[in-house]
Amino acid sequence: MSGGELKAVEPEEEVQRDTVRLLSGANGSSSEKYVLEDDEDEESKLDEWGLDGRYTFDHAVEHMGFGRFHWKLLMLCGVGYFAEITELVIVGFVAPAIEKDMGLSTVEYGLLGSSSFIGMAAGAVFWGYISDRFGRLISFSLTVWMTFIGGFLSAFSPNYPILFTLRFLAAFGIGGMLPVDYTIFLEFLPAKKRGSHIVLVGAVGVIPALFVSAIVAYSFSGKEDIKWRWVLGIVSIPVGIMAVLRRHVPESPRYHLAIGEVDKAQSILEKVAETNGVPLPRGKLAPLRKKGSSGESESSTSMHGKISLLFKGDILRATTPRLWLMWFLTQFSSSGMVFALPKIFDETFSVSKKRIALDLLWGVFGLIPGLTIAYFVVERSRKYSLAAYYVAAGASVFMFMLTTMGFLKNEFLAIVMSILLRGSMEGCFSLLNCTSVEAYPTLVRASGLGNAQIFDHIAGAMSPLFFSIFNDNTRLRPIAITVYAVAYLAAFVPTVTLPMDYVGLAIKD
Known part of the structure; x- marks a missing residue:
């Protein structure tokens, strides 16, 4: 690792403590602060990282740093977020054409948009x-294939x-991709x-x-209609390509440990170190539990x-109930606005379908400053x-x-506000994903994020x-839009009252 040596505040037996003890809620969990000490002769101090010729998992990943392997994994994990966003945006955009x-009846039209979230909650x-x-x-492998097959076949x-069934199948795969992708990347x-x-995964x-x-x-919007079958088929193709590439990703070594x-x-860590072009610390990887604690190990495995x-x-x-509330409020507002934007632009400004697509495309540019700011501020404070x-x-x-509905009614100003909304919306999701996946230990990390996403998808x-x-009148x-705004603001309270901020902390084993 460039720039210095990582030194744990506590000795190895405290850093690599038993998983069951981590869950006990004691303050001395594996989330200790680490400090960097500048030292030219890093190689001479590697032995200090372990006891009896061993090194901890956290020492190994810190020593390897963020390298070539991680950039590849980042790209492959981003496909989960890609699939979810295309699902939400495209279904919202093509829903009027499908209707x-x-x-479709009013109920069927609403269920079409809701089918994605029902499937994602179950998944x-x-x-x-x-x-x-x-x-x-x-x-990690099956979810992406399920997403591709369901998405592509729905075009026919x-x-x-x-x-409805095929969109549900695709959403069932998408629902699993997010918690699993963020988990394996974090580990x-x-x-x-x-x-x-982690913010980069979202980006x-x-x-x-x-x-x-x-x-x-x-491209597939005319003046009065949208070729929705072409749209659904084409946006699923990148997911299929990633499904093929994912077969080269190894199991999480932290899970094996x-x-x-x-x-x-250790074998996986050696391959990661080789890909990154750096050596592992000297010695062997230390287990999480000391020898002779087989009873605890079996108990932990069953947990x-x-x-x-x-x-x-x-x-x-x-933490858990706060995260659940935050996910609910964030998605309630975000999915509502994503679903409402095409309809509002269409009926407010009476422009062609192609013009509506162009207006929505402008809104995408808000993501760049929104996620760029999130990339930097997340290291100051998560919450x-x-x-x-x-x-x-x-x-x-x-x-x-x-x-769009008030005294400032103007198409250009509406586009500007949609740009600001997109940036802040995606910043919320990126930071919330980061906070959620860091909050749980290894044996319930994916389940923790997955169960939080139930409330997101509900x-x-x-x-x-x-x-x-409210759409028919x-x-x-404005009542619906006001509720969406208030929901965003209400999420402020559980966020600032979270008991932990994970900046600079090792994740829990």
Whole structure:
């Protein structure tokens, strides 16, 4: 690792303590602060990193730093976010065309938007558990294939029931991709700039997703209609390409270590170190548990994915319900606005479908400053940076309402507000993903994020239905938009009261 040597504040037996003790809520968890000490002769001090010729997992990943392997993994993990964003944006954009083409009722139209979130909620729970119980790799591979197959075949749906089923299948895969992708990426990361690197996962996924979605939508939009089958088919192709490339990703070595497979963990670390072009510390990888604690090891293995562990200890008891509320409020507002934007631009400014797609494409440019700022501020504070983004998102929604329904009604101003809204919206999600995946130990990490996403997807399923209630009466539409703004602002409270801020802390084993 360039720039100095990593030295743990506590000795190895305290850093690599038993997983069960980590869940007890004691203050002395594996989330100790690490300090960097400048030293020219790093090689001479590697032996200090372990006891009896051993080194800890955290010492190994810190020593390897962020290198070539991590950049490759970053790109492959971004596909999960890519798939979710294209699902939400494209379904919201093509829903009016599908409604017209298939003659959908008001309820069917609302369910079409909600089907994505129903599938993602089920997938988040199922694949999060599978990932914690049987390893990250099986979920990492199967979820992306399920997403591609369901998404691509939906372009050929002959009727509404088959379309709904295939979109549900794709969403079931997407629901698992996010918790699993963030989990496996986190478990390879060093503590230094970890938050910034997690934000990059969102950037790698969401920026291409929105650009591809908007460009494809623009290209296949006529003056009065949208070739929705072409849109659904084309946006699924990048997911299929990534499904093929993902087969080269190894299992998480941190997961192997958590279930006592030390040799497998070390083998993967050696390959990562070789890819990054750096050596591992001297000696052998130390296990999480000392020899002779086989009873504890078996108990811990059986605890993988247990929902009750999300509330084990004072910190998790305070953190988990706050995260659930934050996910609910964030997605309720975000999915509602994403679903509402095409409809509002269409009926407010009476322009062509192609012009609407262009207006939405302009909004994508807000992602660049929004995620760039998040990349830097996340290393200052997770929770206070996220709280600031909630305030910005709520204010943007209010201003968008004024530029489309109020005294500031103007298409150009509406586009500007949509740009600000997009940037703050994606900043919220990037920082929330970072905060959530860092909060849980290895044996419930994917389940922790997956269960939080239940509330995310429940909110997403409710929000299009909520908007459709007010959609038929344009005079009542400001009520829905106001509720979305208030929800963003309400998320400020649970965010600033989170008990932990994980800047500079090692993640829990």
